[in-house]
Amino acid sequence: MATLSEKVWERHVVRRAAGEPDLLYVDLHLVHEVTSPQAFEGLRLLKRRVRRPDLTLATMDHNVPTNDEPAEEISARQIDAMARNAREFGIRCYPTGDPNQGIVHVISPQLGLTQPGMTIVCGDSHTSTHGALGALAWGIGTSEIEHVLATQTIAQTKPGTMAVTVEGALPAECAAKDVILGIIARIGTAGGTGNVIEYRGAAIRALSMEGRLTICNMSIEAGARAGMVAPDQVTFAWLEGRPFAPKGAQWERALDDWRSLASDPGATYSREVAIDASVLRPYVTWGTNPAQSVTIDGVVPDPDALPDDTRESARRALRYQDLTPGTPMRDIRVDAVFIGSCSNARLEDLRAAADVVRGRRVRSGIRGLVVPGSMGVKADAEREGLDRIFRDAGFEWRDAGCSMCLGMNPDILRPGERCASTSNRNFEGRQGPGGRTHLVSPAVAAATAIAGHFASPSDLR
Amino acid sequence: MEPVRNIVGRALPLARADVDTDQIIPSHWLKRLERTGYGPGLFEAWRKDPAFVLNDPRYRGATVLLAGANFGGGSSREHAVWALLDAGFRAVIAPRVADIFRNNALRNGFVPVEVDADTVASLVAAVRLDPATTITIDVEHATVQAPWPSGDIRPRRVLAHAAPRRSRRHRGHAAPRARYRRVRGEATGVAAARPIAVLR
Numbered sequence: 001m002a003t004l005s006e007k008v009w010e011r012h013v014v015r016r017a018a019g020e021p022d023l024l025y026v027d028l029h030l031v032h033e034v035t036s037p038q039a040f041e042g043l044r045l046l047k048r049r050v051r052r053p054d055l056t057l058a059t060m061d062h063n064v065p066t067n068d069e070p071a072e073e074i075s076a077r078q079i080d081a082m083a084r085n086a087r088e089f090g091i092r093c094y095p096t097g098d099p100n101q102g103i104v105h106v107i108s109p110q111l112g113l114t115q116p117g118m119t120i121v122c123g124d125s126h127t128s129t130h131g132a133l134g135a136l137a138w139g140i141g142t143s144e145i146e147h148v149l150a151t152q153t154i155a156q157t158k159p160g161t162m163a164v165t166v167e168g169a170l171p172a173e174c175a176a177k178d179v180i181l182g183i184i185a186r187i188g189t190a191g192g193t194g195n196v197i198e199y200r201g202a203a204i205r206a207l208s209m210e211g212r213l214t215i216c217n218m219s220i221e222a223g224a225r226a227g228m229v230a231p232d233q234v235t236f237a238w239l240e241g242r243p244f245a246p247k248g249a250q251w252e253r254a255l256d257d258w259r260s261l262a263s264d265p266g267a268t269y270s271r272e273v274a275i276d277a278s279v280l281r282p283y284v285t286w287g288t289n290p291a292q293s294v295t296i297d298g299v300v301p302d303p304d305a306l307p308d309d310t311r312e313s314a315r316r317a318l319r320y321q322d323l324t325p326g327t328p329m330r331d332i333r334v335d336a337v338f339i340g341s342c343s344n345a346r347l348e349d350l351r352a353a354a355d356v357v358r359g360r361r362v363r364s365g366i367r368g369l370v371v372p373g374s375m376g377v378k379a380d381a382e383r384e385g386l387d388r389i390f391r392d393a394g395f396e397w398r399d400a401g402c403s404m405c406l407g408m409n410p411d412i413l414r415p416g417e418r419c420a421s422t423s424n425r426n427f428e429g430r431q432g433p434g435g436r437t438h439l440v441s442p443a444v445a446a447a448t449a450i451a452g453h454f455a456s457p458s459d460l461r
Numbered sequence: 462m463e464p465v466r467n468i469v470g471r472a473l474p475l476a477r478a479d480v481d482t483d484q485i486i487p488s489h490w491l492k493r494l495e496r497t498g499y500g501p502g503l504f505e506a507w508r509k510d511p512a513f514v515l516n517d518p519r520y521r522g523a524t525v526l527l528a529g530a531n532f533g534g535g536s537s538r539e540h541a542v543w544a545l546l547d548a549g550f551r552a553v554i555a556p557r558v559a560d561i562f563r564n565n566a567l568r569n570g571f572v573p574v575e576v577d578a579d580t581v582a583s584l585v586a587a588v589r590l591d592p593a594t595t596i597t598i599d600v601e602h603a604t605v606q607a608p609w610p611s612g613d614i615r616p617r618r619v620l621a622h623a624a625p626r627r628s629r630r631h632r633g634h635a636a637p638r639a640r641y642r643r644v645r646g647e648a649t650g651v652a653a654a655r656p657i658a659v660l661r
């Protein structure tokens with residue numbers, strides 16, 4: 001009897017020896033411009049080639065401007081290096097300007113490259129996103145990127161297993177973002193360390209693929225090695241007909257195989273956590289790590305009332321965020337709203353936000369940014385007229401990229417600015433030095449842009 | 462890469478929990494194409510505060526970082542390890558080190574040591590009392606040692622409190638154990654580090 005993650009792991013073991021990490025085969029290696037240049041340089045120095053260019057896909061996302069302005073010189077060098085390395089080593093690359101370009105974790109599921117049962121690695125911690133389709137996917141460092149490029153394998157210690165079971169039905173205003181923020185609030189930023197989290201239960205089954213991608217995306221924010229959802233009809237319906245998905249007889253064979261991946265009944269996990277979906281509410285983070293959150297009806301907590309081991313962090317966070325205990329979250333005003341990132345920039349996310357802003361105006365003085373996760377998502381959204389809704393409301397409508405998620409391209413907060421963001425990290429300075437980030441769902445981000453302070457859609461009249 | 466067998470050096474009592482890799486090296490440093498030169502970016506934002514411990518001249522030359530739980534979480538950027546190495550650090554001791562950071566550390570000969578929170582607190586107390594305190598990390602035998610500053614009661618009390626509680630809790634398990642003993646009239650703490658992975 002084995003769990004989903006154990007099954008995928010065991011299928012990929014190339015070599016196993018006592019006291020050593022397992023050597024695993026990698027089915028798909030995703031590459032972007034920021035963490036790969038030193039790895040390609042390592043290959044050149046040792047006169048090595050990329051072993052499986054056909055299992056490697058590159059794009060540009062972190063560093064790229066998402067408007068018409070040119071990249072600054074140092075970023076342009078890195079973007080050029082990605083294009084040059086892809087050419088030199090024979091890797092397929094979707095550069096800026098390509099209709100398939102986008103955030104690496106958005107384009108791969110969208111193209112049907114991410115498939116159940118695969119091992120997927122990428123030099124980016126949010127590789128956990130791909131687990132939503134039943135792949136075992138995790139982030140790696142640059143030395144490991146070089147190893148995978150050269151060998152298509154990776155040495156890893158076997159992770160533990162953890163089940164997070166969310167039963168019941170989600171309340172009306174709750175999105176996938178609120179489920180994962182609720183989970184992280186419960187288990188903490190290191191709650192998943194050493195483990196692959198498998199998300200289970202009726203509330204997870206009821207989620208769309210987009211929602212599952214949001215949840216798996218933030219597994220790393222709970223410290224987990226990866227996050228996964230067992231493939232089911234939602235998965236198969238998402239994949240069918242996508243450019244890289246199997247076709248014809250291969251599709252039928254793939255379905256049989258994918259159906260066998262689910263955890264065996266009676267398989268045991270090293271840790272199990274149960275969450276009641278019906279008590280979840282829209283969440284807003286108040287602090288500087290993703291576990292520091294309250295529901296939108298809540299108030300900024302008093303550090304003195306928090307458990308010992310989180311008190312000092314909370315005090316520091318409140319100083320950085322310039323917040324006073326007892327302040328209702330709805331009373332906190334924002335300067336910027338960012339709807340984007342590998343966490344929440346897929347079509348469903350943009351639809352949810354557009355539903356809220358339709359016919360309304362962004363509060364004056366607030367900078368609102370909508371950044372589709374991929375040029376494909378952008379095209380789909382424009383076919384539905386979502387761009388018009390956002391533009392008419394006063395949002396900027398951008399090209400695809402990581403944008404204001406991580407403060408390494410022109411989209412940054414100014415020091416002291418406060419942002420409601422659908423991204424996944426509220427670390428100090430994450431969106432620019434001195435910037436203050438509050439993580440929320442797309443619907444709450446949209447409502448906040450209209451209200452000028454944290455708000456849920458039902459607060460708007 | 463040369464095998465790392467032990468690390469002997471003074472320590473920096475950072476003593477903060479949830480130190481994410483964005484704090485260790487901010488993202489704008491990641492635009493560079495090199496593996497070296499990240500030292501000046503280490504804890505760049507925090508360093509702007511003159512009172513930040515890395516700016517304290519008493520800890521200049523420290524090679525061991527003492528941190529709170531969940532060190533190195535967040536982004537997979539190996540640049541975090543490169544920045545620490547570049548700034549002269551060779552190891553971090555924390556109650557928990559994040560998985561990707563740990564992998565990156567091991568690929569670069571930077572030693573991630575996990576010990577229980579009480580032991581980290583004791584080490585921090587000792588180093589704050591005497592910044593010249595030398596910490597020895599024996600990688601081969603997975604132990605951490607530090608002599609406690611003589612003539613002070615406080616760290617010994619911490620030790621006396623910590624030792625029996627931990628050994629009871631972990632009796633019969635292959636979990637980390639902390640042993641404490643007196644050597645040559647001074648209290649010396651020997652904490653068994655959790656075996657982290659094979660160094661190669």
